[in-house]
Amino acid sequence: MKNLKYILCLFIFTSCNSPKQLTFKTSKIDKVEVISRYLGKKTQMKAGFKEDFIADLNKSSTVTTEDNISTHKILIYKKNGKIDTLLTDGFLYQNKGFYKSKENLITKYSIEENNYLSDTVQGKLKTFERLQIYLKKEKHDKLASLFVNDVQWFIREIRVKDKERFKRWCVLWTFDKVAYKEYVIKIINKKDNLFDYENGEWKINQK
Structure with a gap:
């Protein structure tokens, strides 16, 4: 009985302390656009990137930060007509909180020759x-x-x-x-x- 209580408490503690993640569903998304804030134009992305991009984005973990010096703006167009906007530098994403990915998703999914800023x-x-x-x-x-x-x-x-x-x-x-x-x-x-x-x-x- 004591072991059961211990396991239950451990489960609750772990659940409460698990990092929150983004939960975008590709089935509800019409399209995704990436805009370069400095160039003021769309960043050309790889063909069919949406599903893999969203899957990687959803793996981002919540973080606490004071700065988000974003280079790009991600526009997620939903099928219900709503648009979610995320400001990002490729690693850090701001959307009602801050989230961080393990790799630069802009670099990963953009077409290199069109990723103008070194x-x-x-x-x-x-x-x-x-x-x-x-x-x-x-x-x-x-x-x-x-x-x-x-x-x-x-x-x-x-x-x-x-x-x-x-x-x-x-x-x-x-x-x-x-x-x-x-x-x-x-x-x-x-x-x-x-x-x-x-x-x-x-x-x-x-x-």
């Missing part, structure tokens, strides 16, 4: 977008991490010792929609000189 370009874009998010949400303690080591000391110093200068610095780095789009195009066209690759990440090299 890892380098995407890395720079993510850093640039993260900078704008941190500035707008006033997550000032995270700003220095987006810059190369030679610049980090400067940001930390003026933040502590010269608050007015730090405010002006934040304003200079906060781009409006037009300026943001212009710089995104520069990065995509590889005409920027704002980044260095340091410690496995693309970081901003200017003050």
Whole structure:
């Protein structure tokens, strides 16, 4: 009897702590589209990718995160007329919560020659977008991490010792929609000189 109670308690505990997953049903889905947020156009996917893509997507486990710097938007058109939207970088998916897959599903199912943005370009874009998010949400303690080591000391110093200068610095780095789009195009066209690759990440090299 004690063993039975133990097994029952263990089952309940395990069930409660099992990671939640997405539960899209292919039988209820008409089509799936993937849009590149930066290019503003559809990403061409492999023929007949829907079923395998949804199966892999449903294997994603729930995660807790503060950032989702998405490169793509997934549109899931259901047969009842509803559309589910997920923002993703290929690994992390935002849909009433955050879910993470074991592999990059955009890379896996897109046609390589039409997957226009290289890892380098995407890395720079993510850093640039993260900078704008941190500035707008006033997550000032995270700003220095987006810059190369030679610049980090400067940001930390003026933040502590010269608050007015730090405010002006934040304003200079906060781009409006037009300026943001212009710089995104520069990065995509590889005409920027704002980044260095340091410690496995693309970081901003200017003050």
